[in-house]
Amino acid sequence: MAAQTRQAAIVGGNRIPFARSNGAYARASNQDMLTATLDGLVARFGLQGEQVGEVVAGAVLKHSRDFNLTREAVLGSRLSAATPAYDVQQACGTGLEAAVLVANKIALGQIESGIAGGADTTSDAPLAVNEDLRRVLISLNSAKTLQQRLKALAGIRPGQLLPEIPRNAEPRTGLAMGDHAAITAKEWEIGREEQDELTVRSHQNMAAAYDRGFFDDLVTPYLGLSRDNNLRPDSSVEKLAKLKPVFGKGEGATMTAANSTPLTDGASAVLLASDEWAAERGLPVLAHLVDAQTAAVDYVHGGEGLLMAPAYAVPVMLARNGLTLQDFDFYEIHEAFASTVLATMKAWEDPAFCKEKLGLDAPLGSIDRSKLNVYGSSLAAGHPFAATGGRIVASLAKTLHQAGPGKRGLISICAAGGQGVVAILES
Amino acid sequence: MSDWYRDFANSGVGNTITKQLGLPRPAVLRRYEPGQPLLPGPVVIGSAGEGRLRDEVTRLLRDAGVTVVSPVAADGSSGGERFGAVVLDATGLTGPADLAGAHDFLAPAIKRLRASGRVLVLADPPGGTTSPAQAAARQALDGLVRSIGKELLDGSTANLVHVPLGAEGALGSPLRFFLSGRSAYVDGQVLTLAAADLPGGEDADRPLAGKVAVVTGAARGIGAAIAKVLARDGAHVVAVDVPMAGEQLAGVANEINGTALQLDITAADAPARLVEHLRERHGGVDVVVHNAGITRDKLLVNMDAARWNSVMAVNLQAQLDITAALLAADGLLKPDARVVCVSSQSGIAGNRGQTNYAASKAGIIGMVRSWAPEFAERGATINAVAPGFIVTEMTAKMPFGTREVGSRINSLQQGGLPVDVAETIAWLAQPGSGGVNGQVVRVCGQSMLGA
Helix, strand or coil: CCCCCCCEEEEEEEECCCEECCCCCCCCCHHHHHHHHHHHHHHHHCCCCCCCCEEEECCCCCCHHHCCHHHHHHHHCCCCCCCCEEECCECECHHHHHHHHHHHHHHCCCCCEEEEEEEECCCCCCCECCHHHHHHHHHHHHCCCHHHHHHHHCCCCHHHHCCECCCCECCCCCCEHHHHHHHHHHHCCCCHHHHHHHHHHHHHHHHHHHHCCCCCCCECCECCECCCCCCCCCCCHHHHHCCCCCECCCCCCCECCCCECCCEEEEEEEEEECHHHHHHCCCCCCEEEEEEEEEECCCCCCCCCCCCHHHHHHHHHHHHHCCCCCCCCEEEECCCEHHHHHHHHHHHHCHHHHHHCCCCCCCCCCCCHHHECCCCCHHHHCCCHHHHHHHHHHHHHHHHHHHCCCCEEEEEEEECCCEEEEEEEEC | CCCHHHHHHCCHHHHHHHHHHCCCCCCCCCCCCCCCCCCCCCEEEEEEECCCCHHHHHHHHHHCCCCEECHHHHCCCCCCCCEEEEEEEEEECCCHHHHHHHHHHHHHHHHCEEEEEEEEEEECCHHHCCCHHHHHHHHHHHHHHHHHHHHCCCCCEEEEEECCCCCHHHCHHHHHHHHCHHHCCCCCCEEECCCCCCCCCCCCCCCCCCCEEEEECCCCHHHHHHHHHHHHCCCEEEEEECHHHHHHHHHHHHHCCCEEEECCCCCCCHHHHHHHHHHHHHCCEEEEEECCCCCCCCCHHHCCHHHHHHHHHHHHHHHHHHHHHHHHCCCCEEEEEEEEEECCHHHHHCCCCCHHHHHHHHHHHHHHHHHHHHHHHHCCEEEEEEECCECCHHHHCCCHHHHHHHHHCECCCCCECHHHHHHHHHHHHCHHHCCCCCCEEEECCCECCCC
C-alpha cells in the first residue's frame, strides 16, 4: 500500500436525462440505463477498451436478477471486459457513497482510476411474489414425494396472486418518506411559501444552466430525451401556490407534488482517477474529493427526523477539516423535499439544536443562499435514487473547476433509513 | 439504402433489358478498402507534346505498386491486358495542333479501359501562359476531359489536374486519389495544384496516424461517415454534434475509438469551448472538417427570417467563427493543418426552394478561396468539398420520382454514398495533400447540375 494517501481527482461525469416515472424510460431497465450511461462516459473521455480500476454503482430498487448489476453493465459497455465492478446500496446516498468508495481506493493507491455511479427505475420496478405464495412455492420446490407436492399446492389461495409492490415507505414506521418529511417540516416550522420559492429557484437555475450549455458535457440524451422531463422552466410561486398538499395532514400541511421530488428514472456515472492517470490521458482534473462522512439518526424511537442525518454528518466532517460552514463557495443540498433543505439549514442556524444534538458551543450558522444548488437540484431534475449522487458530484466538480482553483464545495445527501452522506470537493 | 435500379441493371435479365431499351446502366463502383491495390490493372501513360511529368508519374505509380505500360506497346496488338487507368501528360501542349496527340493516345487507350477505370489528364493551368494559342490548347482540355467523363461507361471517371511549374512535387497524393477507389464518385473535376513542402513516408493504409481530427455534425449521415473514414485512416476523431444528437454521437465515437463533444456550434462561446477542449485534451488539432449543416427549405418569397438565419448561422457563420478562433489560438492549429469545408452542389448550381442553403454553401466557397493564401503560408490547406446527390436518410424521405431523377442525372447514373464524400475529405486531410489548397472538389459523379 502507498505510504501516503492522495486525493482522488474527479475527471468528469455523465448521466442520462432523468425521466418521470412510467414515461420516457418506462421500458428501460436499470442495467439498460447504467450501460448507456457508462457508454456515454466512455465516448466523452475516449475510454473504449480501457481497463478502469473499478466500477462501483448500485440501484435502490433492484430486481433479484440484477445481483451483479454493475458488472453486467460493464460487460455490456465499451469498457474493457477486464474491468472489475461491484454493487453498493445506501438508499439515496448510493451514488455519493459509490464515489467515496472509489475515491478512497484511489487515495490509498489501490486503484488509479474508477467509475462511480447509480441507476434507478420506479417504472421497471421489481414486483415480488406474494409472501404467502412464496412460502408455498418454496415448500413445493423442496417437496420430494407426490403427496408432499399436492399438500404444498393445496396451500395456494386466490389472495396470494397479489404481488408485493415496492413502496417508498420506511419499513419500521410504515410512513412514506414524504410523511416523515412533513413531520420534520412541521417541527421546524417550514412555511409553504419558502418551500415553493426554493422549488421555483431550483427549476429556474436548472433551466438557465441547460440554456447556457452547462450540461453539454454532463448529460447524454437517451431514448429521445435530451433534458430532464420534470424540469419546468416556467415554474412560478403563484402557480405552485395553487397545488394541494400531498404529505402531512390537515391545517399546516405544506408539502405538495411540486416541492417534493417525483418518482424518477435515470442513471449517472462519475470518472475518478489519480492526477497522474488523468494527466497521462490528457484528461482534466475538475476537482478533488477531499473528505466524506456518513451519519445516521434514530428516527424510529429517538425523536429525530428521518432525513436529518446530514445535519449531524456535516459538523463532524467540518471539524476534521478545520472548516466552518461558511468556508464554501458552493453548497449542494439534495432536494429530496424543499422542506428537507430548509429544515437542515434551519437546524444549523439553531443554537439549541447545535448545542443539544450536535454538541457544539455555537450554531454552525447560515448559508449564503446564492451559493446553494446553483444549477438546480432534485426538485427540478428529479431524483432516481441511486443516480442523484453522481449527478451532484459531476456537476459540482465542473462548477468548482469553472470558478477557478482552490474553490470548495459541500455536498449533503439525506437517505432512507435515517442516513446521510456528505462530502467536500475542492478545485 | 440500396440502389434497387443499379442492382437490377447489373442482374442477368436487367442487363439485357436495360441494354435493349437504352436505359441508364449504372455500374457497381469500385470503392476503396484498406489493403486494396491502387488499381485493378496497369496504367498506360501517354503524352501530348513534350511533357515534363511522365517520368515523375511513372516513378510515383511504380512506388505505389502499379504496373506502367507505354502506349506504343499498348496500341497495335489486340487482346492485350485491359487498363486500370489511362494517364495523359499534356504539359507539353504548345498550341491546338498538339491536341491531336491527345486524341491519338486517348482513343485507343480508353477503348481498353476496365470497368471503374480512370482517365486522368495532367496539364499546365491555362492562366500560366502569355501565348493565346497555348492557353487555348490548355483550356481545350477542360472540354475534352469533361466530355470523356460523359462518354465513359461502367463506373469509369475522367478528371483533370493542373500542375503549374514548381508544383510537380505535390502530384503524388492527387495522382493516387484520382486513380484509386477513394475517388469512386469524383468525376469530371478540374483541380489546380500549388507548390508545397510535403512530408514523406506516410503509411499508405493509415495516412492520418497520430492526427487529431474534428468533425462537426458527426452524429449521423455524411458526418458519421467522415468520422469513420478518418478513424480508419488512423486519426483520433473528436466527433462534434448538437447536444440533442448526443446519443447517436456517443455511438459513433465509441464505434471508432474517438471522443464525443456535444456542442452547439452556433453558440456564442462555441469557438472558445472547442479551442479549450482541443488544447486541454489533445494539445492541438491537425484536421478540421466543417460538415454540420441544416436545411430549412422554402421558396424565397415565403421564407421567414428564422429559416434564413438558422441556415446561415449553422452552415456558414459557424465555419467562419470556428476557423477564425482556431487560427487565432496560438499554436493550436498544427502547422500542416488541413481544414475541409463541406459545401454543396446547391451552392454551385442553385436549387429551387433552397435560397438560404445555396447561399450559405456558395459562401463557403468564397471563404475557402479567401483563406487559402493565409493557410498556405502556414503550410496548411483549406478546401471545400461539394457533394452532389448523396444517398442518406434525408434523400430516402424524398418522393420516389424526385429521388430517382435526382440520383440518375450524372455521368455515373447513380447517387453517391456518404463514404464517397468522406473518402474525398480524408484524402484532402492527408499530410501529402498539401499541394491542394483553396480548391472546390465536387463529389457528384459529374452531375449535370451546375457543371
